[in-house]
Amino acid sequence: MLEGPSYLVSRDLPSSCEQESKWIYNTFRLIELSSNKRRLQDGEEKTLRKSSKLSDALEGEKVCRVVNDFSNVQNDQSIEQLQAGNHSDIHDVSDTQIDQSNDHNQSGDCSDIYDFSHEKNEQSNGELRAGNLSDIHDFSDAQTDESNDQHEGGVHSDILEFSHAQTDQSNDQHPAGEHSDLSSLVHQLGRDISINCLLRCPRSEYGSVASLNRSFRSLIQGGELYRLRRQMGIVEHWVYFSCTLLEWEAYDPNHNRWMHLPRMTxxxxxxxxxxxxxxxxxxxxxxxxxxxxxxxxxxxxxxxxxxxxxxxxxxxxxxxxxxxxxxxxxxxxxxxxxxxxxxxxxxxxxxxxxxxxxxxxxxxxxxxxxxxxxxxxxxxxxxxxxxxxxxxxxxxxxxxxxxxxxxxxxPARNGGVGLIEAPAAAEAPPLVAVVNNTLYAADYAEKEVRRYDKERNEWVTIGGLPERAVSMNGWGLAFRACGDRLIVIGGPRVLGGGIIELNSWIPNEEAPQWDLLASKQSGSFVYNCTVMGC
CATH class of the missing domain: 2.120.10.80 (Kelch-type beta propeller)
Known part of the structure; x- marks a missing residue:
């Protein structure tokens, strides 16, 4: 079983409204951050994939407004329907409004989507308060509180299961050749914007995302997100290592998460x-x-x-x-x-x-x-x-x-003056790693870190290894590059077990200053180690 939040496909759907609210908030928050970071320019490609006319009309600064206004309408309608027991497919409402927008676009009327959403919101709520552009976090919390207040008396059904049921119902109502399950992910946003949001989510959350419905699960398992992330230069580096035969651990240094992989057969x-x-x-x-x-x-x-x-x-x-x-x-x-x-x-x-x-x-x-x-x-x-x-x-x-x-x-061999050199066949392969196109090596005998000078074709000692990282002729110690940092994995050797420690240093012109990222009870001998960036 995975320890902590899974980055992989879960077989069970989340069972609380809180998890769904957090995910919705994270999605909306990502839209806001994305729009602030990268404004859409006229004539520029709007998304990595070919965008529809609807997403082409979106300007970066107004994405949050569309989400705010449109989601407000959808949330009010969905609450009223839940109270009345009428679980109609909200997906159809979204499709209707998107189709109306497409009709405007096809007729040559490429009016601002925000004005369209604003008009729809006024029709549903009577009026829209001027300047209602508060932080999406506050908006999400307010909506969650309102939903919790109104879902009393046994109406606290799992929103995620409700969403999943609505998706399945929508699939049954739309025969082949019409609106398929994969055509949109977050219906209010459309497929392209949904994917752009997910591209910026930590990949440790993809397991939860895959649990939402078949559309998300297919997207995650198909590997499309990772291919797009690679094209956009979005990379997260995780460390995979084995301190026990046939068992592997994964560590996410960005979020300090440990994960246990299934045992090898x-x-x-x-x-x-x-x-x-x-x-x-x-x-x-x-x-x-x-x-x-x-x-x-x-x-x-x-x-x-x-x-x-x-x-x-x-x-x-x-x-x-x-x-x-x-x-x-x-x-x-x-x-x-x-x-x-x-x-x-x-x-x-x-x-x-x-x-x-x-x-x-x-x-x-x-x-x-x-x-x-x-x-x-x-x-x-x-x-x-x-x-x-x-x-x-x-x-x-x-x-x-x-x-x-x-x-x-x-260098010919590891080992310093006065030390008995081990036979070459007994030594581990060179402990080397590359960070920012600079080559580093670990001398296990001298417990030193060296940097390679490509111009002079020589090695320069720049400092020491972590004190508690021990090895046996280089075996049992991992020295790897993990993004922009060097990682040393090892620990003190004791009978009956030990502690594995992950030390990190971001190379600069100064001597290495190792930071202890994480430690856990485990075998202190590292059999295998590698880093995955995707």
Whole structure:
């Protein structure tokens, strides 16, 4: 079960008026913030998708007025109908008024929508008080209080279920080819404006949104919102990590929320095998080995489920990898026979397909990968014929589809003077992360953070790691980029359990000052960790 508010699809509808009121308030509030942040200009594209004539006529400053006035009318009508026991479809009222507006637009009368709404409001309420443009929050609270006062004596039916029932009734009344269930989400706003509001909602709330009705559920599970968010540059980064075999946690640093993913279903061989992880698009991929073959398990945030069966063109393990939006690149590693590979593959999460790329100049395993300046880099690892770690790196240009070797890109080994160096095969792959196209590395032995100077091709020590972040030759410690910050996940090791700590630092010109974002009782050894941005 998910801990706290779910960011995934819930199977149960919320059961309180308060939840619905909060959601309506958040939606209206988002419209207000959106209109203040980005004014609609004449001749400019009104929405990311092709907007209807109705949404084209909306000006950013007056969106809130339309919502305020129109919602006031709809709320009064809906309350009167609830009191009278007449649960007619409010959706039909909305359709009628929108159709009337479309008739005006088709006749060439592109009058201001606010005036139209104002006229409708005066017809229903008799008069509209001048200057009634109060904060939507106050408006929403007032409407909620009024609704609560009038819903006494057993009339406190779940508004969400009522809305859901009305949606189902509306679907039955509108045959195929007419107004479908997916044609609008918030009927008073229309589909385009509804989607623009949802794009700016935290994705941790999408599970609640999907519970509203089939339209919202289809929108969330179809992944359309995430594709539009990516096009608009709206990204939230969550950390996914595993401190217990087959169990994964997710952490939202923006809202300080923990979530527990469903347990993976696999055999004991996969559970005990070495595993790599990678987040790409809306998927979490976990690579491992079963009895006779390499397998990939895929977790989808759209459905909150695990699935298996994905196959690479060249099965591999101990590779370097990184993701960039909906694509990811895997390079090097070992094949099922233990041979070290120089081949690479590109995965597209939108199509679920693998494409073989040109091979690297050198084969390597136990390496690390990252995207920087729009290019894919591989550093470290062990090559063929030499048990020591490779110091050269390679960069893949996606435009020219070529690999270029970078001599002496990574220090030969972790470890300081006087320390006994572990065999290269016992060391973890390089702990590296990229923030704002700057490469950072964690030296587990010296407990230092280094920054890579691309111009000079050298590393500069800038400070230390969190004191309580321990590892075993680099294993068990996570060092990742999470948006504009560096994340270190680890904790003190104790018998019978431990504490996992998430430390964060936003890189600047000064030495790292680590902030403790969160901690919880858990195994202190991090088996796998990745960051998903969508």
């Amino acid at each position: 696999s055999n004991e061989c996969f559970m005990c095998s070495d595993k790599e992880s990678l987040a790409v698009g809306t998927e979490l991929l976990v690579f491992g080995k079963e009895i006779t073959s390499h397998v990939i398990y895929r977790y989808s945030i759209l459905t909150n489920t695990w699935s298996s069966g994905m196959k690479m063109n060249t099965p591999r393990c101990l590779f370097g990898s990184a993701s960039f939006g909906e694509i990811a690149i895997l390079a090097g590693g070992c094949d099922p026979c233990g041979n070290i590979l120089s081949s690479a593959e590109l995965y597209n999460s939108e199509t679920g397909t693998w494409r073989t790329l040109r091979s690297m100049n050198k084969p390597r395993k136990m390496c690390s990968g990252m995207f920087m300046d729009g290019k894919f880099y591989v550093i470290g690892g062990i090559g063929t014929g030499n048990p020591k770690s490779l110091t050269c790196g390679e960069v893949y240009d996606l435009e020219t589809e070529t690999w270029t070797e970078i001599p002496n890109m990574f």
